[in-house]
Amino acid sequence: MATINSTAQPDKSNIQGMILRGFTHPYSCHMIFKFNNKAGAKSFIKAILPYVQSAESWGDEKPDLMLNIGLTYTGIATVSNLTKAQLNFFPSPFQKGPTSGGSQQSLNDYGPSDPSGWAFGNSTNQVDCVVHSYAMNPAALKQVVSLVSDAGKSSGLTEFFPIDNGTKRLEEYALIPRYSVHFGYLDGIDQPELGWSDPPDPLDNNDLRNFLIGYPLSSSGPGPISGEAGAFAKDGCYNAFRMLYQDVETFDKFLTDNADQIAKEIGNTPEYTKEWLAAKLNGRWRNGSPLELSPDNPDPKTSQATKFSYANDTTGMKCPFAAHTRVGNPRDEEMASSEPVPPPRLIRRGMAYGAPPTIKSYEGERGLIGLFLCGSLSGQFELLYSWINTTNFSDLIPIGQQQGQDGLIANRSLPGADNSYTIPTEKGAVKITSLPQFVVTRGTAYCLLPSLSTLKSIAE
Ligand code: HEM
Known part of the structure; x- marks a missing residue:
């Protein structure tokens, strides 16, 4: 068992800022690169390093522009001095990447989401580095994007334009309205309240040690926890x-299409039923009100609420x-004996991309750029994804619905998946026989x- 490090708290100036807080800048851009050689990769990191924002307070005024940097396993293999043996200390899903058989058992990118069609992150579009830029205004965004892009060009990197x-x-x-997603829901409401319990509480899934590498709560991580790879990854996050x-x-x-029929079943108007159905797929009304607190109507008073329980909603x-949202964070719901209690959490950052549809046309590419931060890709991100694709994580879920799927985002092409959706009501269950696929994967990395000290050591 690794030593539990209860006292030495991480130094915020060494941690990339987005791990501890959402930046909330109104403009952002995510740029995806492949390195072509070690020297170029190092000179790229050196050029953009001065703009990397740490997790330290920025005082009263937000920086106009700033960025954070992510490196994939192949990126680290190119840019670092770690040997193959040292690189092997990284967890398998990170080494093998999201298209590997192991990761795909949870992500289940079948059919239209198949990795062969991805714009980046598959064998033909290997990603080494993703730069996340944030700005207070369009001019500042242009400035930061240009400086990253120019640094990429002069360092011989290949940029992907997805x-x-x-x-x-x-x-x-x-x-599109700030903090909302293209289906019209308010987003960015619930996040783990990152803390540091002393002594560490293995049941506190919000503890920062579950997200930050180098402060393991057990021998399983988050890792790598030893050797040169451990030193490289310390104070980083996946x-x-x-x-x-x-x-x-x-x-x-x-x-x-479903509102008229279901309106009759629940005894309400089709207009109300459309919103009710949207809420029943997500767990929150489009204004953000959780169904647990506001079961019948959205309520401005609960639109940002995060303190609620599923324990009394056993049906x-x-x-x-x-x-x-109930799949993504089952909270205090009774879990299947094979699943962790409490269930894991993810730190979510991201943004909507693409213009919304117009009154005349739905043409165009649009969606969500999701940044799912965690200390364990398999134990947090992939585990939640497996529940999204097959909802068999709780003993409360009736046997007949254990092969069901997340109402909003699951991959409906998963062989053997049950695409039906059951909405219990006091007048009997509303059963939708087949949910369509609403979300398609376009790429993953x-x-x-890495910590700022690791980025600096790369640049040197
Ligand atoms: C296009 C894809 C997606 C859309 C439209 C979407 C939409 C939403 C919305 C509207 C919320 C409620 C707002 C909030 O609680 O902050 C939410 C919450 C959440 N989503 Fe997603 N999401 C997407 C993808 C994902 C993925 C891929 C994951 C996990 C791998 C995920 C995990 C979560 C979690 C954990 C929550 C918080 C639940 C809670 O704490 O109550 N989402 N999502």
């Missing part, structure tokens, strides 16, 4: 970076078991957000 919009880069589209297309047309059509009458 979409076919004006810039072809993954830039935040400032015209980021599962995922580009997820959202099919707004199919989503809107699904709500409209899913308020919030269906497979609603997206497993990155490490």
